[in-house]
Amino acid sequence: MLDITEVVRRSGVPASTLRYYEEKGLILSTGRRGLKRIFAPGILDQLALIALGRAAGFSLDEIGEMFDAGGEPSIDRDALSAKADELDDTIRKLSAMRDGLRHAAKCPAPSHLECGQFRRLMNIASARMKVEKKRGGQER
Amino acid sequence: MLDITEVVRRSGVPASTLRYYEEKGLILSTGRRGLKRIFAPGILDQLALIALGRAAGFSLDEIGEMFDAGGEPSIDRDALSAKADELDDTIRKLSAMRDGLRHAAKCPAPSHLECGQFRRLMNIASARMKVEKKRGGQER
DNA sequence: CCTTGACCTCAAGCCAGCTTCAAGTTGCAG
Protein backbone atom coordinates (compact mmCIF):
# COMPACT_ATOMS: atom_id res chain seq x y z
CA MET A 1 0.00 0.00 0.00
CA LEU A 2 1.31 3.42 -0.97
CA ASP A 3 0.40 6.74 0.51
CA ILE A 4 -0.16 9.68 -1.78
CA THR A 5 3.33 11.06 -1.24
CA GLU A 6 4.80 7.83 -2.44
CA VAL A 7 2.51 7.72 -5.45
CA VAL A 8 3.52 11.25 -6.39
CA ARG A 9 7.17 10.38 -6.03
CA ARG A 10 6.94 7.20 -8.06
CA SER A 11 4.53 8.30 -10.77
CA GLY A 12 5.47 11.93 -11.16
CA VAL A 13 1.78 12.79 -11.14
CA PRO A 14 1.02 15.77 -8.84
CA ALA A 15 -1.15 15.22 -5.79
CA SER A 16 -3.68 17.73 -7.07
CA THR A 17 -4.10 15.64 -10.19
CA LEU A 18 -4.53 12.47 -8.19
CA ARG A 19 -7.29 14.08 -6.16
CA TYR A 20 -8.86 15.38 -9.34
CA TYR A 21 -8.79 11.94 -10.93
CA GLU A 22 -10.31 10.40 -7.86
CA GLU A 23 -13.06 12.99 -7.83
CA LYS A 24 -13.74 12.16 -11.48
CA GLY A 25 -13.95 8.50 -10.61
CA LEU A 26 -10.93 7.45 -12.64
CA ILE A 27 -9.05 6.06 -9.71
CA LEU A 28 -9.86 4.87 -6.23
CA SER A 29 -8.05 5.43 -2.96
CA THR A 30 -8.36 2.44 -0.69
CA GLY A 31 -8.39 4.31 2.59
CA ARG A 32 -6.69 6.90 4.72
CA ARG A 33 -3.78 7.04 7.09
CA GLY A 34 -4.84 10.03 9.09
CA LEU A 35 -5.84 12.42 6.35
CA LYS A 36 -3.53 10.99 3.75
CA ARG A 37 -4.96 8.89 0.99
CA ILE A 38 -3.70 5.35 0.62
CA PHE A 39 -3.57 3.64 -2.74
CA ALA A 40 -3.09 0.05 -3.86
CA PRO A 41 0.17 -0.55 -5.73
CA GLY A 42 -1.75 -1.12 -8.95
CA ILE A 43 -2.39 2.62 -9.01
CA LEU A 44 0.94 3.08 -10.74
CA ASP A 45 -0.13 0.95 -13.71
CA GLN A 46 -3.44 2.72 -13.78
CA LEU A 47 -1.80 6.12 -13.92
CA ALA A 48 0.43 4.96 -16.74
CA LEU A 49 -2.65 3.76 -18.54
CA ILE A 50 -4.38 7.08 -18.07
CA ALA A 51 -1.34 8.99 -19.29
CA LEU A 52 -1.25 6.71 -22.28
CA GLY A 53 -4.89 7.32 -23.02
CA ARG A 54 -4.39 11.06 -22.75
CA ALA A 55 -1.44 10.90 -25.12
CA ALA A 56 -3.68 8.98 -27.47
CA GLY A 57 -6.04 11.94 -27.48
CA PHE A 58 -8.79 10.38 -25.37
CA SER A 59 -10.60 12.59 -22.90
CA LEU A 60 -10.71 11.66 -19.24
CA ASP A 61 -14.34 10.73 -19.69
CA GLU A 62 -13.52 8.37 -22.52
CA ILE A 63 -10.79 6.80 -20.47
CA GLY A 64 -13.29 6.38 -17.68
CA GLU A 65 -15.48 4.43 -20.07
CA MET A 66 -12.62 2.20 -21.14
CA PHE A 67 -11.38 1.30 -17.68
CA ASP A 68 -13.18 1.10 -14.38
CA ALA A 69 -11.91 2.87 -11.26
CA GLY A 70 -9.97 -0.25 -10.37
CA GLY A 71 -8.08 -0.09 -13.64
CA GLU A 72 -9.76 -3.07 -15.27
CA PRO A 73 -10.74 -2.73 -18.91
CA SER A 74 -14.41 -2.19 -19.58
CA ILE A 75 -16.52 -5.28 -20.06
CA ASP A 76 -17.84 -3.71 -23.21
CA ARG A 77 -15.52 -5.39 -25.65
CA ASP A 78 -17.08 -3.74 -28.65
CA ALA A 79 -16.34 -0.33 -27.21
CA LEU A 80 -12.73 -1.34 -26.65
CA SER A 81 -12.41 -2.57 -30.21
CA ALA A 82 -13.92 0.65 -31.45
CA LYS A 83 -11.32 2.63 -29.55
CA ALA A 84 -8.62 0.44 -31.01
CA ASP A 85 -9.94 1.21 -34.46
CA GLU A 86 -9.90 4.90 -33.73
CA LEU A 87 -6.30 4.55 -32.70
CA ASP A 88 -5.46 2.76 -35.91
CA ASP A 89 -6.85 5.66 -37.79
CA THR A 90 -4.96 8.17 -35.73
CA ILE A 91 -1.77 6.19 -36.13
CA ARG A 92 -2.15 6.23 -39.88
CA LYS A 93 -2.50 9.97 -39.84
CA LEU A 94 0.42 10.51 -37.55
CA SER A 95 2.61 8.27 -39.64
CA ALA A 96 1.77 10.26 -42.72
CA MET A 97 2.50 13.47 -40.90
CA ARG A 98 5.79 12.15 -39.58
CA ASP A 99 6.85 11.11 -43.08
CA GLY A 100 5.74 14.46 -44.40
CA LEU A 101 7.83 16.29 -41.82
CA ARG A 102 10.87 14.16 -42.44
CA HIS A 103 10.51 14.71 -46.13
CA ALA A 104 10.15 18.46 -45.68
CA ALA A 105 13.30 18.45 -43.59
CA LYS A 106 15.26 16.92 -46.45
CA CYS A 107 13.63 17.91 -49.69
CA PRO A 108 15.13 21.05 -51.16
CA ALA A 109 12.04 21.88 -53.23
CA PRO A 110 11.20 25.57 -53.26
CA SER A 111 7.54 25.15 -52.42
CA HIS A 112 6.48 22.12 -50.46
CA LEU A 113 2.82 22.48 -51.05
CA GLU A 114 3.73 21.91 -54.67
CA CYS A 115 6.08 19.03 -54.00
CA GLY A 116 4.29 15.92 -55.15
CA GLN A 117 5.92 13.73 -52.55
CA PHE A 118 4.88 15.99 -49.70
CA ARG A 119 1.35 16.44 -50.95
CA ARG A 120 0.87 12.75 -51.44
CA LEU A 121 1.91 12.00 -47.88
CA MET A 122 -0.33 14.63 -46.43
CA ASN A 123 -3.27 13.51 -48.47
CA ILE A 124 -3.16 10.02 -47.06
CA ALA A 125 -4.11 11.55 -43.80
CA SER A 126 -6.49 14.28 -44.81
CA ALA A 127 -8.44 11.87 -46.97
CA ARG A 128 -9.40 10.08 -43.78
CA MET A 129 -10.30 13.27 -42.02
CA LYS A 130 -13.87 13.33 -43.18
CA VAL A 131 -14.50 9.82 -42.03
CA GLU A 132 -13.31 10.84 -38.65
CA LYS A 133 -15.79 13.60 -38.04
CA LYS A 134 -17.20 11.54 -35.18
CA ARG A 135 -14.21 12.49 -33.09
CA GLY A 136 -15.63 15.95 -32.62
CA GLY A 137 -15.23 15.84 -28.88
CA GLN A 138 -11.58 15.39 -28.20
CA GLU A 139 -8.80 17.61 -29.36
CA ARG A 140 -10.08 20.87 -28.41
CA MET B 1 -9.55 32.36 -55.22
CA LEU B 2 -12.12 31.27 -52.67
CA ASP B 3 -14.22 33.44 -50.44
CA ILE B 4 -14.70 32.40 -46.84
CA THR B 5 -18.09 30.85 -47.49
CA GLU B 6 -16.55 28.57 -50.05
CA VAL B 7 -13.70 27.64 -47.73
CA VAL B 8 -16.17 26.78 -45.00
CA ARG B 9 -18.19 24.67 -47.38
CA ARG B 10 -15.21 22.81 -48.78
CA SER B 11 -13.17 22.35 -45.62
CA GLY B 12 -15.86 21.98 -43.02
CA VAL B 13 -13.97 24.39 -40.80
CA PRO B 14 -16.29 27.04 -39.28
CA ALA B 15 -15.80 30.67 -40.23
CA SER B 16 -15.14 31.58 -36.60
CA THR B 17 -12.25 29.15 -36.56
CA LEU B 18 -10.84 30.54 -39.78
CA ARG B 19 -10.88 34.04 -38.33
CA TYR B 20 -9.30 32.73 -35.17
CA TYR B 21 -6.53 30.99 -37.10
CA GLU B 22 -5.87 34.10 -39.09
CA GLU B 23 -5.66 36.16 -35.94
CA LYS B 24 -3.15 33.66 -34.57
CA GLY B 25 -1.11 33.97 -37.74
CA LEU B 26 -1.61 30.39 -38.84
CA ILE B 27 -3.24 31.30 -42.10
CA LEU B 28 -3.45 34.35 -44.32
CA SER B 29 -6.36 35.82 -46.21
CA THR B 30 -5.25 37.36 -49.45
CA GLY B 31 -7.78 40.17 -49.57
CA ARG B 32 -11.41 41.14 -49.30
CA ARG B 33 -14.40 41.18 -51.56
CA GLY B 34 -16.43 43.78 -49.77
CA LEU B 35 -16.11 42.60 -46.21
CA LYS B 36 -15.61 38.96 -47.02
CA ARG B 37 -12.20 37.44 -46.72
CA ILE B 38 -10.70 35.88 -49.80
CA PHE B 39 -8.30 32.96 -49.59
CA ALA B 40 -5.92 31.33 -52.03
CA PRO B 41 -6.90 27.78 -52.99
CA GLY B 42 -3.92 26.41 -51.08
CA ILE B 43 -5.79 27.25 -47.90
CA LEU B 44 -7.54 23.91 -48.14
CA ASP B 45 -4.28 22.00 -47.94
CA GLN B 46 -3.15 24.23 -45.12
CA LEU B 47 -6.27 23.56 -43.14
CA ALA B 48 -5.84 19.84 -43.64
CA LEU B 49 -2.30 20.20 -42.40
CA ILE B 50 -3.41 22.09 -39.33
CA ALA B 51 -6.09 19.52 -38.56
CA LEU B 52 -3.47 16.84 -38.95
CA GLY B 53 -1.14 18.61 -36.58
CA ARG B 54 -3.91 19.01 -34.03
CA ALA B 55 -4.75 15.33 -34.27
CA ALA B 56 -1.09 14.64 -33.69
CA GLY B 57 -1.34 16.49 -30.42
CA PHE B 58 0.52 19.61 -31.46
CA SER B 59 -0.70 22.95 -30.16
CA LEU B 60 -1.59 25.72 -32.56
CA ASP B 61 1.58 27.50 -31.53
CA GLU B 62 3.70 24.49 -32.36
CA ILE B 63 2.00 24.17 -35.70
CA GLY B 64 2.72 27.82 -36.28
CA GLU B 65 6.39 27.08 -35.75
CA MET B 66 6.35 24.17 -38.16
CA PHE B 67 4.63 25.96 -41.03
CA ASP B 68 4.53 29.61 -41.98
CA ALA B 69 1.30 31.47 -42.63
CA GLY B 70 1.57 30.54 -46.29
CA GLY B 71 1.62 26.86 -45.41
CA GLU B 72 5.26 26.24 -46.22
CA PRO B 73 7.23 24.08 -43.81
CA SER B 74 9.61 25.93 -41.53
CA ILE B 75 13.14 26.47 -42.81
CA ASP B 76 14.35 25.05 -39.53
CA ARG B 77 14.90 21.52 -40.66
CA ASP B 78 16.17 20.39 -37.29
CA ALA B 79 12.96 21.51 -35.67
CA LEU B 80 10.98 19.55 -38.23
CA SER B 81 13.03 16.44 -37.62
CA ALA B 82 12.55 16.86 -33.91
CA LYS B 83 8.80 16.97 -34.37
CA ALA B 84 9.01 13.87 -36.52
CA ASP B 85 10.87 12.13 -33.72
CA GLU B 86 8.23 13.17 -31.25
CA LEU B 87 5.65 11.68 -33.53
CA ASP B 88 7.57 8.44 -33.73
CA ASP B 89 7.46 8.24 -30.01
CA THR B 90 3.78 9.00 -29.86
CA ILE B 91 3.09 6.45 -32.55
CA ARG B 92 4.89 3.79 -30.58
CA LYS B 93 2.77 4.53 -27.55
CA LEU B 94 -0.45 4.56 -29.47
CA SER B 95 0.39 1.28 -31.13
CA ALA B 96 1.01 -0.29 -27.77
CA MET B 97 -2.26 1.06 -26.48
CA ARG B 98 -4.14 -0.14 -29.52
CA ASP B 99 -2.71 -3.62 -29.11
CA GLY B 100 -3.51 -3.51 -25.43
CA LEU B 101 -7.11 -2.59 -26.13
CA ARG B 102 -7.53 -5.24 -28.78
CA HIS B 103 -6.05 -7.77 -26.44
CA ALA B 104 -8.34 -6.72 -23.61
CA ALA B 105 -11.30 -7.07 -25.95
CA LYS B 106 -10.40 -10.72 -26.62
CA CYS B 107 -8.58 -12.06 -23.61
CA PRO B 108 -10.89 -13.73 -21.12
CA ALA B 109 -8.50 -13.27 -18.19
CA PRO B 110 -10.24 -12.28 -14.97
CA SER B 111 -7.91 -9.40 -14.15
CA HIS B 112 -6.16 -7.64 -16.96
CA LEU B 113 -3.74 -5.76 -14.85
CA GLU B 114 -2.44 -9.18 -13.98
CA CYS B 115 -2.48 -10.52 -17.49
CA GLY B 116 1.12 -10.70 -18.61
CA GLN B 117 0.29 -9.99 -22.21
CA PHE B 118 -1.63 -6.87 -21.37
CA ARG B 119 0.95 -5.58 -18.94
CA ARG B 120 3.76 -6.14 -21.35
CA LEU B 121 2.02 -4.15 -24.04
CA MET B 122 1.26 -1.29 -21.75
CA ASN B 123 4.77 -1.19 -20.41
CA ILE B 124 6.26 -0.61 -23.81
CA ALA B 125 4.59 2.72 -23.74
CA SER B 126 4.86 3.71 -20.13
CA ALA B 127 8.57 2.95 -20.14
CA ARG B 128 8.97 5.77 -22.62
CA MET B 129 6.82 8.10 -20.59
CA LYS B 130 9.64 9.43 -18.48
CA VAL B 131 11.76 10.22 -21.49
CA GLU B 132 8.90 12.21 -22.83
CA LYS B 133 8.55 14.63 -19.97
CA LYS B 134 9.50 17.39 -22.36
CA ARG B 135 6.06 17.19 -23.87
CA GLY B 136 4.59 18.74 -20.77
CA GLY B 137 2.78 21.40 -22.72
CA GLN B 138 0.46 19.68 -25.07
CA GLU B 139 -2.55 17.55 -24.32
CA ARG B 140 -4.75 19.56 -22.23
C1' DC C 1 -32.91 53.49 -53.28
C1' DC C 2 -33.68 50.54 -49.71
C1' DT C 3 -33.97 46.22 -47.57
C1' DT C 4 -31.96 41.96 -46.39
C1' DG C 5 -28.76 38.81 -45.08
C1' DA C 6 -24.25 37.29 -44.93
C1' DC C 7 -20.22 38.80 -43.50
C1' DC C 8 -17.41 41.85 -40.31
C1' DT C 9 -15.08 43.25 -35.36
C1' DC C 10 -14.32 43.02 -30.63
C1' DA C 11 -15.36 41.35 -26.30
C1' DA C 12 -17.07 38.03 -23.52
C1' DG C 13 -18.14 33.27 -22.60
C1' DC C 14 -17.47 28.09 -22.43
C1' DC C 15 -15.26 23.54 -21.56
C1' DA C 16 -11.62 20.41 -20.26
C1' DG C 17 -8.09 19.62 -17.35
C1' DC C 18 -5.71 21.01 -14.06
C1' DT C 19 -3.45 24.27 -10.39
C1' DT C 20 -3.72 27.42 -6.68
C1' DC C 21 -5.35 29.26 -2.53
C1' DA C 22 -7.37 29.81 2.08
C1' DA C 23 -8.53 27.59 5.94
C1' DG C 24 -8.76 23.35 8.54
C1' DT C 25 -6.77 18.59 10.26
C1' DT C 26 -3.33 15.48 11.93
C1' DG C 27 0.75 12.37 12.75
C1' DC C 28 5.07 12.67 14.41
C1' DA C 29 9.58 14.98 16.25
C1' DG C 30 11.15 17.08 20.18
Next chain:
DNA sequence: CTGCAACTTGAAGCTGGCTTGAGGTCAAGG
Protein backbone atom coordinates in the same frame (compact mmCIF):
# COMPACT_ATOMS: atom_id res chain seq x y z
C1' DC D 1 2.00 18.15 25.12
C1' DT D 2 3.20 21.28 21.62
C1' DG D 3 4.59 22.66 17.15
C1' DC D 4 4.66 22.30 12.50
C1' DA D 5 5.07 20.29 8.02
C1' DA D 6 2.36 17.86 5.16
C1' DC D 7 -1.72 16.58 4.17
C1' DT D 8 -6.98 17.72 3.61
C1' DT D 9 -11.36 20.17 1.36
C1' DG D 10 -13.96 23.39 -1.52
C1' DA D 11 -13.93 27.06 -4.34
C1' DA D 12 -11.86 29.93 -7.48
C1' DG D 13 -8.54 30.71 -11.14
C1' DC D 14 -5.81 29.66 -15.43
C1' DT D 15 -4.75 28.17 -20.40
C1' DG D 16 -5.82 26.66 -24.95
C1' DG D 17 -8.98 26.49 -28.45
C1' DC D 18 -12.74 27.93 -29.97
C1' DT D 19 -17.87 29.80 -30.04
C1' DT D 20 -21.27 33.25 -29.19
C1' DG D 21 -23.32 37.74 -29.09
C1' DA D 22 -24.06 42.62 -29.87
C1' DG D 23 -23.77 45.93 -32.98
C1' DG D 24 -21.82 47.54 -37.60
C1' DT D 25 -21.13 47.35 -42.84
C1' DC D 26 -21.51 46.10 -47.31
C1' DA D 27 -23.43 44.40 -52.31
C1' DA D 28 -26.99 42.46 -54.51
C1' DG D 29 -31.83 41.89 -55.49
C1' DG D 30 -36.41 43.89 -55.85
